[in-house]
Amino acid sequence: ILKSFHGFHPAPQRLCSRFLSGPGAPSWNDYVRPKEFNFASYVLDYWAQMEMEGKRGPNPALWWVNNQGDELKWSFREMTDLTRRTANVLTQTCGLQEGDYLALILPRVPEWWLVAVGCIRTGIIFMPGTTQMKAKDIVYRLQASKAKGIVTTDTLAPVVDSLASEYPGLKTKLLVSDQSCKGWLDFRSLIKSASPDHVCIKSKTLDPMAVFFTSGTSGLPKMTKHSHGLALRSFLPSCRQFLKLKTSDVFWCPSDTGWIMSMLGSLLEPWTAGSTVFVHHLSPFDPKNMIQTFFKYPITYCLAAPSVFRMILQQNSTSLRFPTLEHCCAGGEALLPEEQEQWRKQTGILLYQAYGQSETGVTCGIFRGMKIKPGSMGKAIPPFDIQIIDDKGNILPPDTEGILGIRIKPVKPLGLFMCYENDPVKTEEVECGDFYNTGDRATVDTDGYFFFLGRADDIINASGYRIGPSEVENALAEHPAVAESAVVSSPDPIRGEVVKAFIVLTPKFLSHDRDQLTKELQQHVKSVTAPYKYPRKVEFVPVLPKTITGKIKRSELRKKEFGQM
Numbered sequence: 001i002l003k004s005f006h007g008f009h010p011a012p013q014r015l016c017s018r019f020l021s022g023p024g025a026p027s028w029n030d031y032v033r034p035k036e037f038n039f040a041s042y043v044l045d046y047w048a049q050m051e052m053e054g055k056r057g058p059n060p061a062l063w064w065v066n067n068q069g070d071e072l073k074w075s076f077r078e079m080t081d082l083t084r085r086t087a088n089v090l091t092q093t094c095g096l097q098e099g100d101y102l103a104l105i106l107p108r109v110p111e112w113w114l115v116a117v118g119c120i121r122t123g124i125i126f127m128p129g130t131t132q133m134k135a136k137d138i139v140y141r142l143q144a145s146k147a148k149g150i151v152t153t154d155t156l157a158p159v160v161d162s163l164a165s166e167y168p169g170l171k172t173k174l175l176v177s178d179q180s181c182k183g184w185l186d187f188r189s190l191i192k193s194a195s196p197d198h199v200c201i202k203s204k205t206l207d208p209m210a211v212f213f214t215s216g217t218s219g220l221p222k223m224t225k226h227s228h229g230l231a232l233r234s235f236l237p238s239c240r241q242f243l244k245l246k247t248s249d250v251f252w253c254p255s256d257t258g259w260i261m262s263m264l265g266s267l268l269e270p271w272t273a274g275s276t277v278f279v280h281h282l283s284p285f286d287p288k289n290m291i292q293t294f295f296k297y298p299i300t301y302c303l304a305a306p307s308v309f310r311m312i313l314q315q316n317s318t319s320l321r322f323p324t325l326e327h328c329c330a331g332g333e334a335l336l337p338e339e340q341e342q343w344r345k346q347t348g349i350l351l352y353q354a355y356g357q358s359e360t361g362v363t364c365g366i367f368r369g370m371k372i373k374p375g376s377m378g379k380a381i382p383p384f385d386i387q388i389i390d391d392k393g394n395i396l397p398p399d400t401e402g403i404l405g406i407r408i409k410p411v412k413p414l415g416l417f418m419c420y421e422n423d424p425v426k427t428e429e430v431e432c433g434d435f436y437n438t439g440d441r442a443t444v445d446t447d448g449y450f451f452f453l454g455r456a457d458d459i460i461n462a463s464g465y466r467i468g469p470s471e472v473e474n475a476l477a478e479h480p481a482v483a484e485s486a487v488v489s490s491p492d493p494i495r496g497e498v499v500k501a502f503i504v505l506t507p508k509f510l511s512h513d514r515d516q517l518t519k520e521l522q523q524h525v526k527s528v529t530a531p532y533k534y535p536r537k538v539e540f541v542p543v544l545p546k547t548i549t550g551k552i553k554r555s556e557l558r559k560k561e562f563g564q565m
């Protein structure tokens with residue numbers, strides 16, 4: 001099992017500590033790029049071996065629970081055994097081969113982890129997708145990827161069957177259920193009879209591994225294709241330093257299995273460090289349940305979208321002093337400094353921030369132990385060289401607003417996506433000089449901390465002032481009447497564009513006079529931030545439009561304002 005890796009041992013932590021131990025250490029660094037890498041053999045099988053040799057504590061690799069009181073714990077040895085069986089089911093029973101595409105549409109059931117790693121073992125390119133998808137979303141994904149196989153549950157199986165005429169290319173359909181379904185292979189029984197002997201492929205680091213769909217915040221989701229380099233990146237010293245995970249950590253990332261955040265937070269990062277992946281089936285998402293879970297299980301680390309932390313704070317729980325929680329990190333959307341501060345006050349734990357994309361994985365972040373600057377999403381995580389650039393790709397000086405760019409020339413860094421699947425035009429469009437254009441606008445200070453301003457399309461240009469929505473949203477969040485808000489640009493006959501806030505009120509303020517409240521909120525924003533940012537228009541709404549990942553769809557609100565919808 002233990003393979004030599006550029007002449008030294010593949011233990012992530014040992015590599016790290018040896019690298020960090022100074023002169024004479026092997027040449028392992030953030031820029032190393034071995035020709036071959038496979039997460040299953042280099043990481044999972046390594047920890048299985050450590051367990052066998054008694055060199056790893058008793059923490060399971062996967063700890064899964066649901067609302068019915070069911071609980072399952074798998075060791076790394078069991079994971080190795082089960083994922084090898086899965087590899088055999090995929091190749092032998094289903095006839096899938098290296099390079100074939102498999103749609104993986106499962107809720108947070110343990111089989112999701114088996115299929116994902118089974119694919120990595122065999123070189124089958126898997127495409128995680130959320131179970132909240134409807135028929136048209138599924139057919140779009142199947143057609144765009146020319147998928148040969150699909151794995152899903154009995155809820156979605158009839159939907160997939162109804163698409164047979166629109167997409168006849170499915171060679172294999174695997175069902176994860178306790179019931180059987182005509183025309184579908186039963187994964188749970190197949191895995192029991194499959195052989196646990198399987199030889200993992202020797203994947204090249206830059207061979208394709210998976211395709212992730214973007215959240216679709218600004219339009220149709222895009223398919224971002226990633227190589228095994230994404231998994232290798234979790235292995236690099238800088239990534240290890242960012243999270244500083246220990247083998248005793250119990251890591252919970254409640255993100256939906258359809259997103260790259262889940263792949264990173266519920267699989268690659270914790271397992272690379274030999275930590276426990278904690279999974280709560282949590283269906284549907286419920287912040288009260290999350291609070292109970294933090295009290296009930298020894299979770300030490302939580303990575304989630306800011307909306308998750310916001311919803312927990314809004315529960316007005318008597319105590320949010322969780323007994324074992326040590327570290328929290330929010331990513332995927334702007335984390336408002338106000339919410340960061342509330343979280344610290346109520347839980348006693350700092351809430352760190354990270355920034356990433358489906359295209360880039362985790363891109364920058366506040367490294368564990370690093371000074372938090374309110375509102376900053378941290379520093380670049382090597383090997384990414386992040387710069388603020390203009391639209392020609394020229395680097396801009398500190399404290400100047402520009403595009404957040406990642407250097408891709410002369411060498412594309414490990415972990416950056418390969419391309420948008422089947423879309424060379426879009427892939428080329430996001431190149432900007434020597435950089436990849438993230439489509440986000442930000443500034444960087446002289447210490448190298450990045451500050452997110454907004455998606456390029458979300459920036460409001462009011463009377464010559466450029467305003468990022470989260471600056472105004474943060475000011476509004478400080479007022480007790482505001483549960484949530486979304487700030488967008490709105491047309492104005494005189495000024496061209498003005499700031500408009502869509503506001504969801506907290507229950508206590510629902511019966512207040514709206515005109516009065518509008519004035520009060522406008523005054524409040526003027527008093528806590530530069531007065532030009534105050535929302536000239538305010539609309540109270542019961543809910544905000546959001547993506548399945550819980551991100552505010554400002555583009556939808558903006559289009560309505562400009563009469564495009």
Ligand code: ATP
Pocket residue numbers: 214215216217218219220221222330331332333334335353354355356357358359377438439440452454455551
């Ligand atoms: P689509 O590209 O389909 O419109 P999306 O960009 O929301 O959807 P993702 O790849 O899931 O899809 O999200 C990446 C985006 O999320 C980033 O480009 C950025 O706009 C936003 N984001 C991520 N982390 C942060 C953060 N810490 N602060 C602010 N925004 C963030």
Ligand code: MG
Pocket residue numbers: 214357439
């Ligand atoms: Mg995007």
